[in-house]
Amino acid sequence: MNPLKKFIYELQEITFLIFYAFSGLFSKPRYLSESVKQMDLIGVGSLPIIILTGFFTGGVLTLQSYPTLEYYGGQSQTGQLVAFTLIRELGPVLSALMVSGRIGSAISAELGSMVVSQQIDAMRALGTDPYKKLVAPRIIALILMLPLLTVAADVFGILGGGVVANNLFGLDYNVFLTSVRNGITVEDIIGGVIKPLAFGLIIGSISCYKGLSTTGGTVGVGRSTTNAVVLSSIVVIIIDFFLSRGLQHILDAQTIS
Numbered sequence: 001m002n003p004l005k006k007f008i009y010e011l012q013e014i015t016f017l018i019f020y021a022f023s024g025l026f027s028k029p030r031y032l033s034e035s036v037k038q039m040d041l042i043g044v045g046s047l048p049i050i051i052l053t054g055f056f057t058g059g060v061l062t063l064q065s066y067p068t069l070e071y072y073g074g075q076s077q078t079g080q081l082v083a084f085t086l087i088r089e090l091g092p093v094l095s096a097l098m099v100s101g102r103i104g105s106a107i108s109a110e111l112g113s114m115v116v117s118q119q120i121d122a123m124r125a126l127g128t129d130p131y132k133k134l135v136a137p138r139i140i141a142l143i144l145m146l147p148l149l150t151v152a153a154d155v156f157g158i159l160g161g162g163v164v165a166n167n168l169f170g171l172d173y174n175v176f177l178t179s180v181r182n183g184i185t186v187e188d189i190i191g192g193v194i195k196p197l198a199f200g201l202i203i204g205s206i207s208c209y210k211g212l213s214t215t216g217g218t219v220g221v222g223r224s225t226t227n228a229v230v231l232s233s234i235v236v237i238i239i240d241f242f243l244s245r246g247l248q249h250i251l252d253a254q255t256i257s
Helices: 003-023 032-071 075-116 119-125 130-169 173-183 186-212 217-256
Strands: none
Touching: 003 130, 003 186, 032 075, 032 130, 075 119, 075 130, 075 173, 075 186, 075 217, 119 130, 130 173, 130 186, 186 217
């Protein structure tokens, strides 16, 4: 298939999948327990890797930026630089990439295995909507949990930056935290929360689509899992640019007005 036609076809199928998943949310059965289970798997299960990623990312930002800021006499602003970079960009994007690798692959593999073992066909034969039971809870859980994981990454990233600044460069914690407080604005926090909402929808819908469209037996499951992670990561990075530009325009316009 032509790459452009394939892209348009997959975009159409993913859009339909999202529509089918959310169109039945307000009708019974609601599968609330399945949503809670997915929130636990995604939120609590991903917390350790998110904390590690955030902490060492903040540490690396301080390690690389402090000498340059010190050269210009601005080392007291290290906290502002770390917080601004984490909250606006690195926190949401790195959290999304970590969750895509851990959860996106798991979703695609699980649904792909159900497809090749004909469990999905059995669900349809028994009158159960697989989009409502399998897809909707996973997408909802990702949309709700990814912003919380991003906040955790931001907090521990700032903590990691402060630890490195104090222990390696001798910068006082109070100076670092004051710089963080002075450097963070409401617009930064809003932008840092909106992005994970979109990323959660992207990761969930792509992973579910790749899993449900699995063909070729067990070999196809591995292929679908790889495609889900790669495509989710690429789309997250691309959408991040357009979200950043749009939020920059909207939030800056509100600030000026």
